[in-house]
Amino acid sequence: MILNKIDYFVSFKPDSQKIKYGFFWSIVLTFGLLAFLFNTPQEILNGQIAILLSPSNLVTDYFAVSNVGATLFNSALLTAHAIVIVKLTKAQINGAIIASVLTVAAFSFFGKNLYNSMPIVLGAFAYAWVTRMPSEKSLLAALFGTALGPLVSEISFNLDLSLIQGVLYGYIAGFIAGFLIPPIANHVVDFTKGFSVYNVGFTCGIIGTLFISIIRSLGKEVEPVSILSSGNNLPFTVIFLVIYTMMLLIGLFLNSWSFKGYTELLKHTGQLSTDFLKTNGFNVTLINMALLGFISLGYVHLHGGELNGPVIGGILTVVGFGAFGKHIKNVIPILMGVTLMGYINDYDMSSTGVITAGLFGTTIAPIAGRYGPWIGMLAGAFHLSIVSNTDNLHGGINLYNNGFSGGFVAAIMIPLLVAFHYHKEKRKLLREGVDPAEEIECNN
Known part of the structure; x- marks a missing residue:
C-alpha cells in the first residue's frame, strides 16, 4: 500500500x-x-x-x-x-x-x-x-x-x-x-x-x-432587458476569495511552491491562439487564473459594484481565459481604459453595465499585450463606447455582446496600428540609412 x-x-x-x-x-x-x-x-x-x-x-x-x-x-x-x-x-x-x-x-x-x-x-x-x-x-x-x-x-x-x-x-x-x-x-x-x-x-x-x-x-419586437439582483456581495466575496486562494495554492504546489515560469507567461501577447497550457504548463496557468480572479474581484469592489449573475459571469470568464490569452499584464490596461472612459463620461461606475464592460472587455487584452499598456487603455476606452450600442443590433440574444463589440474594436484599431507601426519602421530605416537590400528584407 x-x-x-x-x-x-x-x-x-x-x-x-x-x-x-x-x-x-x-x-x-x-x-x-x-x-x-x-x-x-x-x-x-x-x-x-x-x-x-x-x-x-x-x-x-x-x-x-x-x-x-x-x-x-x-x-x-x-x-x-x-x-x-x-x-x-x-x-x-x-x-x-x-x-x-x-x-x-x-x-x-x-x-x-x-x-x-x-x-x-x-x-x-x-x-x-x-x-x-x-x-x-x-x-x-x-x-x-x-x-x-x-x-x-x-x-x-x-x-x-x-x-x-x-x-x-x-x-x-x-x-x-x-x-x-x-x-x-x-x-x-x-x-x-x-x-x-x-x-x-x-x-x-x-x-x-x-x-x-x-x-x-415578421412584426415581432425583441429588446434587451435589465433584470438584476443585489445584496449578495458578502457571501460571494468570501466564496471567490476561498476558491481563488485554493487555486493559487494548488498552482504553487504543482509548481514546487514557486512562481517560476510566470514571467515567461507574461511575455505572451495573448493573440489567438495562445494556449498557456501548451506554452507554460497547467501549474503556471492555474496561478495566472487565480491572480486574474483576485484582480477581477477587486475591480468590482473598487467601483462598488454588485456581485450579481452577470458580474459573477464576467469574473469567471476572465478566469477561464487565464488559460487562453489573458494575463495580468494585458488585462489591467483594458480595465483602466474602461474606468477612465467611464469617469470622463460621468458614468455610474458601480452599474452592472459598466463593470461587465470592463470584465468582458478584456476580450481585447491582446491589443495591450502586443502594443503596450497605453494602446491597451485606449482600446478599453473605445470598447466601453461601442459596447453600449451593440446590444440593440441582436436584441440581447447574443450573450457575448462584449465579444461582438470587441471584434469591432480590434477590426478598427489593428489596421491603423499596423499601418502606423509600418510607417514608423520606414521612417526609422530612412534615418538610419540602411542598405537597400536590408530595407527590402524588412518590408517583406
Missing part, C-alpha cells in the same frame, strides 16, 4: 488529463454543494423551472429570476454537461477548452440553461457530421456557441406562440444557429486578426443580428 502511494507521487504529472478533469469536476461539486447552502431542494427545483422558462436575453440575472441556489445548481449542471461533451469527443483538454467550460459555467448565471443550449450544441456537431470532420473540431463552437441560447428561449416563450410552436421553432432556430457557427467562426478570426479572444462572440453577434432582423421583419 505504502509503495503504491510512493509510486503514485513519483509518477504524478501536473499536466495530466486526470488533473484537468479533476479541476473541472471540483467546480461542479463546489457550485452544486453551495446551492443547497443557500436554498432548500424545493426552492432550487422551483427556481430551475423558472430559469428554464425564462426568455433569458441580455441582461437576465438568474439570481433575480429564481434564487441563488437554483442559479448555482444551474451552473453546476451546465458545467457537468460541458465536461461530458468534452469527454465524448475525446478531445485533449487545453487552454481553449478550459476557457470554454468556464465560460459555460459563467454564463449559466445569466442566460444559459440546459433547455436553450441543447439545440445549439446539436447544430454545431451536425455541421461536423455533415462535413465529415472530427467532432472535436466543432467542440469549441458547440460550447462557446451556447451564447445564442436566448434565441431559443425568446422564440419559445416570448413571441406569443403556442407552447408546441414555440418549442419547435425555437429548437429549429437554435439548431440552424449552431450549424452556422463553426464555418463562420473560422473566417471571423481573419476580421479581428486574433486580437479579440472571444472569436465566437463576434460570430454569434453576426448570427444573432441575422435572426433578430428576420424576427423583427
Whole structure:
C-alpha cells in the first residue's frame, strides 16, 4: 500500500488529463454543494423551472429570476454537461477548452440553461457530421456557441406562440444557429486578426443580428432587458476569495511552491491562439487564473459594484481565459481604459453595465499585450463606447455582446496600428540609412 502511494507521487504529472478533469469536476461539486447552502431542494427545483422558462436575453440575472441556489445548481449542471461533451469527443483538454467550460459555467448565471443550449450544441456537431470532420473540431463552437441560447428561449416563450410552436421553432432556430457557427467562426478570426479572444462572440453577434432582423421583419419586437439582483456581495466575496486562494495554492504546489515560469507567461501577447497550457504548463496557468480572479474581484469592489449573475459571469470568464490569452499584464490596461472612459463620461461606475464592460472587455487584452499598456487603455476606452450600442443590433440574444463589440474594436484599431507601426519602421530605416537590400528584407 505504502509503495503504491510512493509510486503514485513519483509518477504524478501536473499536466495530466486526470488533473484537468479533476479541476473541472471540483467546480461542479463546489457550485452544486453551495446551492443547497443557500436554498432548500424545493426552492432550487422551483427556481430551475423558472430559469428554464425564462426568455433569458441580455441582461437576465438568474439570481433575480429564481434564487441563488437554483442559479448555482444551474451552473453546476451546465458545467457537468460541458465536461461530458468534452469527454465524448475525446478531445485533449487545453487552454481553449478550459476557457470554454468556464465560460459555460459563467454564463449559466445569466442566460444559459440546459433547455436553450441543447439545440445549439446539436447544430454545431451536425455541421461536423455533415462535413465529415472530427467532432472535436466543432467542440469549441458547440460550447462557446451556447451564447445564442436566448434565441431559443425568446422564440419559445416570448413571441406569443403556442407552447408546441414555440418549442419547435425555437429548437429549429437554435439548431440552424449552431450549424452556422463553426464555418463562420473560422473566417471571423481573419476580421479581428486574433486580437479579440472571444472569436465566437463576434460570430454569434453576426448570427444573432441575422435572426433578430428576420424576427423583427415578421412584426415581432425583441429588446434587451435589465433584470438584476443585489445584496449578495458578502457571501460571494468570501466564496471567490476561498476558491481563488485554493487555486493559487494548488498552482504553487504543482509548481514546487514557486512562481517560476510566470514571467515567461507574461511575455505572451495573448493573440489567438495562445494556449498557456501548451506554452507554460497547467501549474503556471492555474496561478495566472487565480491572480486574474483576485484582480477581477477587486475591480468590482473598487467601483462598488454588485456581485450579481452577470458580474459573477464576467469574473469567471476572465478566469477561464487565464488559460487562453489573458494575463495580468494585458488585462489591467483594458480595465483602466474602461474606468477612465467611464469617469470622463460621468458614468455610474458601480452599474452592472459598466463593470461587465470592463470584465468582458478584456476580450481585447491582446491589443495591450502586443502594443503596450497605453494602446491597451485606449482600446478599453473605445470598447466601453461601442459596447453600449451593440446590444440593440441582436436584441440581447447574443450573450457575448462584449465579444461582438470587441471584434469591432480590434477590426478598427489593428489596421491603423499596423499601418502606423509600418510607417514608423520606414521612417526609422530612412534615418538610419540602411542598405537597400536590408530595407527590402524588412518590408517583406
